[in-house]
Amino acid sequence: MSNNKIWLITRREYLTRVRNRTFLLSTFLFPLVIILFIAGSVMIATQTHTHHKIAVVDANGYFKDYLRSDSSLSFDFSPGIDTLNYAERGNTAVLIIPALPEDNVTIYRLKFKKQLGPAAKDDLENRVNNAITDHLIYEKTSISRIQLDTLRSQSKIAALRTFDDNDKKARASNQNAAGAIGYVCAILIYMLTFIYGAMVMRGVMEEKTNRIAEVVVSSVKPFQLMMGKITGIGAVGLTQFLLWIVLLVGLSLLAQAFIPPSVGKEIMQLQQANAMGNAGNAIKVSEGASKIYEFKSAMSAANLGLTIFCFLFYFIGGYLFYSALFAAIGSAVNEDPQEAQSLMMPVTLPIVFSFFVATVALQDPTGPLAVWASIIPFSSPIVMTGRIPFGVPGTVPWWQLGLSMVSLVAGFLATVWLAGKIYRTGILMYGKKPTWKTMWKWAFHK
Amino acid sequence: MNILEVKDLRKTFATQIAVDQISFQLEKGSIFGLLGPNGAGKTTLIRMITGIFYPDAGEITFEGRPFDPMNDILRIGYMPEERGLYKKMKIGEQALYLAQLKGLSRSEALQRAKEWFVKFEMQSWWNKKVEDLSKGMGQKLQFVTTVMHEPRLIILDEPFSGLDPVNSNLIKDEIYSLARKGATIIFSTHRMEQVEEICDHIILMNRGQKILDGTVGGVKQQFKENLFRIGLERPLTEEDIKAAGASDAFAVVGRTDGQLVVKIAEGHRPNDVLSWFIQKGEGITSFVEILPSLNDIFIRLVEGTPLARQFQRL
Numbered sequence: 001m002s003n004n005k006i007w008l009i010t011r012r013e014y015l016t017r018v019r020n021r022t023f024l025l026s027t028f029l030f031p032l033v034i035i036l037f038i039a040g041s042v043m044i045a046t047q048t049h050t051h052h053k054i055a056v057v058d059a060n061g062y063f064k065d066y067l068r069s070d071s072s073l074s075f076d077f078s079p080g081i082d083t084l085n086y087a088e089r090g091n092t093a094v095l096i097i098p099a100l101p102e103d104n105v106t107i108y109r110l111k112f113k114k115q116l117g118p119a120a121k122d123d124l125e126n127r128v129n130n131a132i133t134d135h136l137i138y139e140k141t142s143i144s145r146i147q148l149d150t151l152r153s154q155s156k157i158a159a160l161r162t163f164d165d166n167d168k169k170a171r172a173s174n175q176n177a178a179g180a181i182g183y184v185c186a187i188l189i190y191m192l193t194f195i196y197g198a199m200v201m202r203g204v205m206e207e208k209t210n211r212i213a214e215v216v217v218s219s220v221k222p223f224q225l226m227m228g229k230i231t232g233i234g235a236v237g238l239t240q241f242l243l244w245i246v247l248l249v250g251l252s253l254l255a256q257a258f259i260p261p262s263v264g265k266e267i268m269q270l271q272q273a274n275a276m277g278n279a280g281n282a283i284k285v286s287e288g289a290s291k292i293y294e295f296k297s298a299m300s301a302a303n304l305g306l307t308i309f310c311f312l313f314y315f316i317g318g319y320l321f322y323s324a325l326f327a328a329i330g331s332a333v334n335e336d337p338q339e340a341q342s343l344m345m346p347v348t349l350p351i352v353f354s355f356f357v358a359t360v361a362l363q364d365p366t367g368p369l370a371v372w373a374s375i376i377p378f379s380s381p382i383v384m385t386g387r388i389p390f391g392v393p394g395t396v397p398w399w400q401l402g403l404s405m406v407s408l409v410a411g412f413l414a415t416v417w418l419a420g421k422i423y424r425t426g427i428l429m430y431g432k433k434p435t436w437k438t439m440w441k442w443a444f445h446k
Numbered sequence: 447m448n449i450l451e452v453k454d455l456r457k458t459f460a461t462q463i464a465v466d467q468i469s470f471q472l473e474k475g476s477i478f479g480l481l482g483p484n485g486a487g488k489t490t491l492i493r494m495i496t497g498i499f500y501p502d503a504g505e506i507t508f509e510g511r512p513f514d515p516m517n518d519i520l521r522i523g524y525m526p527e528e529r530g531l532y533k534k535m536k537i538g539e540q541a542l543y544l545a546q547l548k549g550l551s552r553s554e555a556l557q558r559a560k561e562w563f564v565k566f567e568m569q570s571w572w573n574k575k576v577e578d579l580s581k582g583m584g585q586k587l588q589f590v591t592t593v594m595h596e597p598r599l600i601i602l603d604e605p606f607s608g609l610d611p612v613n614s615n616l617i618k619d620e621i622y623s624l625a626r627k628g629a630t631i632i633f634s635t636h637r638m639e640q641v642e643e644i645c646d647h648i649i650l651m652n653r654g655q656k657i658l659d660g661t662v663g664g665v666k667q668q669f670k671e672n673l674f675r676i677g678l679e680r681p682l683t684e685e686d687i688k689a690a691g692a693s694d695a696f697a698v699v700g701r702t703d704g705q706l707v708v709k710i711a712e713g714h715r716p717n718d719v720l721s722w723f724i725q726k727g728e729g730i731t732s733f734v735e736i737l738p739s740l741n742d743i744f745i746r747l748v749e750g751t752p753l754a755r756q757f758q759r760l
Binding site for chain 2 (some may be wrong): 005008009011016205210211212214215216217218219220221222428430442
């Protein structure tokens with residue numbers, strides 16, 4: 001009987017939303033927004049490095065031959081340049097290199113009018129050190145300048161491929177691709193938690209402000225009403241997710257149909273070469289083919305089945321964990337949306353914080369921060385889904401995954417229980433300005 | 447047989463006692479008035495009877511058994527004072543949904559909804575949304591959703607607020623008809639004059655306590671002041687009566703519309719008054735007892751409190 005009522009409420013919540021035109025619209029617009037968001041941030045990251053022209057005052061005389069200019073850094077060795085006039089001559093900074101003894105660390109200086117930024121500074125340091133190495137090799141050996149350059153360009157042929165050695169058969173793993181997939185998963189969970197959490201809160205507020213709540217709770221228990229709403233909106237989320245998977249599979253099939261046959265053949269060659277163990281270093285293929293191959297192998301390395309399963313698990317778990325709290329807030333506030341804003345802080349903060357932790361965890365997926373944040377239920381949905389594409393049980397041992405799942409289940413049972421207590425009182429309480437203190441009282445006193 | 451018995455019911459909130467030791471019995475098929483000013487504790491009492499609140503102390507017996515909220519609320523229909531509907535939901539769907547929450551199957555709900563929609567001339571609304579309805583139309587729909595599952599106990603909290611006279615009468619007639627069919631009705635209001643008309647039995651609450659319990663007629667008898675209104679062929683003033691030699695059976699206390707209002711003294715009967723006028727040769731055209739209104743009784747009960755002054759202004 002009671003399950004039947006939750007089912008009726010779930011059904012209503014689900015149908016009223018799915019039948020709505022905005023559901024279809026948002027289902028198709030959301031992936032577009034995500035793609036634009038990621039593409040935008042990649043664009044910004046790659047396009048914004050500016051060109052720096054750096055004047056060099058060199059006491060050794062040989063840097064002129066070894067420091068190479070390119071699109072990001074160029075060097076100005078014109079005579080008579082110094083710390084006073086470098087800016088007038090169009091340079092952003094001046095590099096002062098004193099005479100360098102061979103056996104001592106010596107300080108050289110950079111003066112600037114405009115900050116270089118950490119990336120350009122690292123780049124500059126590398127180039128200066130390489131120049132010194134090149135100079136020493138040239139001086140101490142009988143190698144010719146041409147031979148040295150040839151060696152340098154030849155030595156760039158090795159490419160690192162990493163393998164996950166935890167299964168019986170080592171599987172190719174691609175850290176960059178895993179990181180990218182992890183990032184997308186973390187962003188998705190982060191955004192979906194907010195979107196559906198807010199949907200639950202608005203739904204509860206609607207029932208309270210339209211005075212539907214008392215009519216309904218004379219037929220069902222407040223807890224059933226709350227759970228029905230949470231499961232109904234959760235089902236909307238799952239439907240949306242399912243549609244995205246269909247969309248994704250459809251699009252990738254479509255994309256495959258547009259791959260030219262020659263590229264397809266090259267991808268096949270790469271796959272065969274990889275299967276034989278010589279990971280594609282002998283085969284010369286087009287850049288497009290190797291990109292697609294990398295993407296495909298990253299997808300298979302990420303263990304797509306497990307990744308999708310875990311994504312669903314953490315989506316549902318995280319959704320239940322946070323939407324219950326959002327429901328409690330919705331039940332406490334009156335007509336004024338401002339009240340909701342101030343109450344939401346303690347709930348939104350851990351979500352935002354988890355996302356920051358996730359971006360750090362993706363850089364170091366086995367570090368203590370990553371491990372603990374993916375076990376504690378406040379942050380585990382976002383952080384764990386970010387880590388899983390790196391490989392289970394390679395990066396994420398089974399015990400961590402198990403502990404994290406159990407603690408998430410315990411976590412959402414606790415928040416649902418707590419929210420149920422707050423909701424029961426809040427939904428029929430009008431006119432009182434709510435605070436977390438009063439909500440706490442509702443939960444623990446009678 | 448009593449459909450509902452409430453014994454020593456008590457509910458306190460953090461700062462106040464909302465319902466304090468309330469007991470009453472409710473006969474099956476009666477129309478029961480739950481009266482009291484705003485804040486008297488009526489809604490809290492109702493919320494306990496409808497299983498929304500758990501009482502802190504006391505017992506509720508429903509149809510002879512201890513009240514079991516999970517099942518018994520399916521046999522109760524409650525229209526709260528704070529009531530509303532889903533604005534974006536179609537009216538027909540909404541009626542079906544609320545009836546199903548009360549345990550009806552979808553097909554039963556559909557059949558009954560159609561009957562009620564025909565009865566209240568609402569068929570054309572089926573596919574409209576609540577936001578397209580006027581307030582009065584919404585109230586009618588709300589009433590229908592309250593009684594659709596044929597509850598044995600119907601609780602209506604201020605059912606006429608926001609209704610025009612035509613729709614008020616429609617609902618009033620429906621209340622009578624439901625009571626005739628055996629449903630018991632609790633009618634909660636702070637408008638005393640509505641209760642006099644409709645209810646058989648009332649209790650009056652103030653500050654969480656029951657201050658009066660009885661039938662409407664009984665209560666009025668209990669609080670009557672032996673006042674009578676006499677219509678005479680020849681209008682008389684107090685002075686005329688004094689001049690004629692006053693009786694110790696009554697005293698004139700006022701005049702309304704040319705009629706005398708008299709108070710019969712302790713130990714005398716109306717006949718003593720009539721015989722005095724007859725002896726004096728005055729022609730009597732009417733003789734009516736004046737009973738106090740429930741509003742007057744309530745004011746007398748809470749006399750001297752700020753609440754009484756508030757009600758005197760009404």
